[in-house]
């Protein structure tokens with residue numbers, strides 16, 4: 001491969017779908033947008049534990065409690081894989097957390113909605129993790145190696161998350177009238193925020209064009225949103241629940257579902273920090289960080305002591 005410049009080598013690797021690795025030369029703008037996306041993805045996983053954590057002690061059975069506990073623990077692990085992937089780009093864990101705690105970094109708007117009933121655990125697993133899978137499977141082929149590898153592991157666990165959520169919705173929708181009503185109420189509240197998870201429309205997405213060119217994204221926001229809607233509408237039929245969109249209609253010509261207008265004003269309002277739970281979520285994260293300081297200090301003290309002991313032994 002004759003290479004005249006680092007840029008050319010970078011471009012050739014992209015063209016050949018060869019993963020870009022941490023030690024490879026990469027444009028600063030590529031590095032910056034990866035830190036932006038991967039860190040916000042990690043923040044989303046960690047903040048995403050809060051809405052579901054709210055129901056662990058109130059699960060209706062020991063089995064449901066164990067399954068929800070396992071799911072929330074998985075999300076913590078997803079966050080750690082992704083923080084580690086972001087660190088390979090030269091940002092420290094402390095900087096990442098600082099960006100979250102000071103509001104500089106975003107996390108997925110979906111986690112700023114309240115979880116009002118047990119059916120919300122079903123709707124989150126079914127819709128939010130369903131949307132996450134739609135978005136994360138293509139990310140297993142993202143051009144940055146550590147991100148792609150983290151996604152392979154994450155996606156294996158996401159399918160369990162989505163299935164347990166769908167099972168909760170199926171149990172409720174086939175249960176008593178009150179249970180079916182609870183499931184429909186949860187679908188009504190989580191449907192639109194879930195399709196907003198894919199980001200703003202392509203014609204209002206400042207990052208998509210470059211992310212597609214750099215093969216960070218393999219599909220655009222609207223393409224993934226459409227795939228998610230097409231699949232999920234069919235699942236709602238199995239549940240016997242109604243998608244809260246009067247304009248939802250199969251379009252034979254397009255081979256997709258047409259859907260109603262998304263309330264982008266609500267989306268940007270939540271992204272800007274004015275959602276129902278933004279303040280509560282950030283407070284919870286800052287409190288967890290402060291309460292965990294002693295654990296970090298103890299681990300660092302142990303590591304320091306061990307390093308000194310090994311140095312003495314080596315001397």
Ligand code: 3HC
Nearest residue numbers: 037041044106107108109132196197198199205206207208
């Ligand atoms: N919530 C909050 N902010 C959002 C958003 C959302 N749902 N969608 C877009 N934004 C922000 C973007 O971060 C960007 O702001 P920034 O430039 O300050 O970062 C701005 O809105 C414009 O959006 P773009 O479409 O231009 O941004 P991207 O190209 O980054 O696309 C994305 C947005 C599709 C979310 C992309 O970042 C992505 O695919 N991220 C990885 C997946 C991810 O983060 N998923 C979040 C959920 S994780 C989850 O659900 C875990 C599961 O286990 C429950």
